[in-house]
Structure formats: structure tokens, C-alpha cells
Amino acid sequence: MPRPVRVVLVHGSQLSGVQWTRYAGLLGPDVEVVVPDLPAHGSRRGEEFTWEGALAVVGEAVEGGDPSVPVVLAGHSLGGYLAMAWAAEHPTRLAGLALLGATAVPAGPGAALYRGIARLEARLGVDRVSRALDRQFDALLPPELAAVVKEAGYGFDGIPAAWHGVMTRCRPSMLEAVTCPVLLVAGQLDQLRVDARRFERAARSARWVRRVVVRHGLHVFPLTHPHETAAALWELVADARDRDDIDQ
Template identity: 80%
Template structure:
């Protein structure tokens, strides 16, 4: 076993901390794992989503562990953009930053992707979206994981506010002063990877930057390709154990 590291995994929109159900075993016993639920999701489903409150939840997860442990902050999709925003406000706090499926610039033409996601979900409504996600995860995931995610429930009410925050606030240049190593992981078939090189260039203060593409991965690759994702994250964990210098 190595020196302990705290890893905070922030889920994507609609889902909850349950999406990381397999990661405690994959990352190992010397990792202190935190999987917070964002406002309007999971155990906080009845709480209104605001960008400020979401960043507060992320910050509580970063600071809430064993004192003195190095912290690696990782987010998927919406969680990735929130991790980016939190790191930009605390550029020297983290020992590692991982952005998963969060490498598209949510402005200009690229914002159409985000508006389309939010628009479709709102038109379908909660019941139809829930059934659609149940079918999707039943087809893509092991039965036990699909059941865990279904039981945790989906969050839809916060989507307009969440993605408005992403589109209005998040840009690659927010990485400029982050000193921690930066890992950018995307599915090969995920449209939200289109600006990954711009994100990598923006992280000019990072100790190192690595871009990883998960072969055949869709946007939900952290769920469908957990071993590949955990292997990429392990580089951040290993780096966090080494003193900077």
C-alpha cells in the first residue's frame, strides 16, 4: 500500500455519486474516496441547483477528508466543468485534477451541443427520460451497476441551471494558473472531446498534462470502461504521492 490520497469524484448531470460505485475497489484501499451528490441530484435531489451551491458541495468534499492528505479532484461531464471551476478558484490547492468528458468549449458553435442536450431532456419530461436512461444503462452496463444507478435515481430539475452555468462560465483558459497535474480523459466517440488540445495548451502552469482517449468510449465511458478510466486516474494518484519540486 502507498501513502493515502483523497480522491473526489464528481458525477455528471442526471446521475449521482452512484455512478462511481465500482471505483472504490478499482482505486484500492489506500485511496480515501469521496463521491458527493450535486444539488438537484441523488440525495440532494430536492435541493435547487445553483452554480455557487454546486461549487460549495465540491469544496466540502475536497476539504472534508483526513487532514493533510493530498487531494485529487476528478469530474465527469457537468462534474468535470465544476471541477475545472473549483480548481480555477483554488489553483494551488489540489494534487491532481482530472476532467473526464469535459473537453469541449461550451461557447459559440460548441454550445449547440449543450443546448441540444438540455432541450431534449426538458421536452421528454421526467418519466420518459427516466425510462430512456433505464433502457440505456440496462443495455450498456452490468446488471448490478445498472440497478444501483436506477435505485439512486436521476436528477433532471437542475439541468437548465447547470448547463447555463457551464455555458456562461467555463472556458479552457480557467486552467491557466492551476499548478496540479492535469489529466484530460475522453471517450473516442464522445463529441465533447473536440477541444481537448485547447484545454491541454491552456494548462500552462500544470506540473504535467496528459491527454487520454478511451477506445470505443461514448460520453458515459467512466461507467462503461471503468478499468481504463481508473488506470488513467491512477497516474494522478501516483503523482499525488510524490512531493512536488
């Protein structure tokens, strides 16, 4: 019988754990899929977003199961930067780390891009931005998944604090001491893959590092290309089953 593996999937900003709705089925019955909501998002929308609070949520998800089961931690966008930050603080704890759409250095032009998006959303207001996101997901996703995402709603209140944390704290050097395999996945048309080689070079202690580009994928590729994303994650799951040297 295959060794169980725990996969923690951390969502991107504005969204929630429902973005991973299809992944339990795609990853299989011997994989425990955990999809926490970050503060100010999803079921925690009423909570204030702080960087420390978000890392605590990630830590609870990682440590919340059987301690003998290896853990793969993956995050999309904001969730990817948080996953990297948590791994930097626990560099030998994980069986695998995947950064999905989170390999742009959030400084200089990258930081300016997100400041511009934040200003635009503030000018448009919550209702107009929500309607725009609804239309985007209606166009990109199967109707049943779009309905689930829209029903869960969007978290806007935590965006300034979340991206301030990313821009001031997150750099490729955070990967330097991480010992588990590191997977860097991005959509072909994803603006947050521009510095992937820098992240790859920084992961000097990892057993192995691999970059994967999802053809025709936008930044929301984990939602639009779940089969390709799950296939990439499966490489970490398979590797985790062969490991017995993970700190618990």
C-alpha cells in the same frame, strides 16, 4: 506503507455519486474515494442547483478529510467543468485534476448541442426520459451496476441552471493558473472531447498535462470503461504520493 491519497469524484448531470460505485475497489485500499452528490441530484435532489452551491459541495468534499492527505479532484461531464472551476479558484490546492468528458468549449456549436438536448428532454417529459435512460444503462452496463444507477434515479430539475453555468462560465483559460498535474480523459466517441488540445494548451502552469482517449468509449465511458478510467486516474494518485509541496 503507501501514502494515503484522497480522490474526489464528481458525477455528471442527471446522475449521482453512485456512478462511481466500482471505483473504491479499483483504486485500492490506500485511496480514500469521496463521491458527493451535487445539488438537485441523488441525495440532494430536493435542493436547488446553483453554481455557487455546487462549488461549495465540491469544496466540502475536497476539504472534508485529513488536511495532510493530498487530494486528487476528478469530474465527469458537468462534474468535470465544476472541478475545473473549483481548481481555478484554488490553483495550488490540489495534487491532481482530471477532467473526464469535459474538454469541449461550451460555446457556439457545443452550447447549441446542449440547448437542443435540454429542449428535447423538456418536450419528452421526465418519465419518458427516465425510461430512455434506464434502457440505455441496461444496454451498456453490467446488470448490478445498472440496477444501482436506476435505483438512485435521475436529477432533471437542475439541468437548465447547471448547463447555463457551464456555458456562461467555463472556458479552457480557467486552467491557466492550476499548478498540479492535469489529466484530460475522454471516450473515443465522446462528443465532449473536441477541444481537448485547447484545454491542454491552456494548462500552462501545470507540472504536466496528459490527454487520454478511452478506445470505443462514449460520453458515459466512466461507467462503461471503469478499468481504463481508473488506470488513468491512478497516474495522478501515484504522482500525488510523491509530492510534498501542496497547499493545505
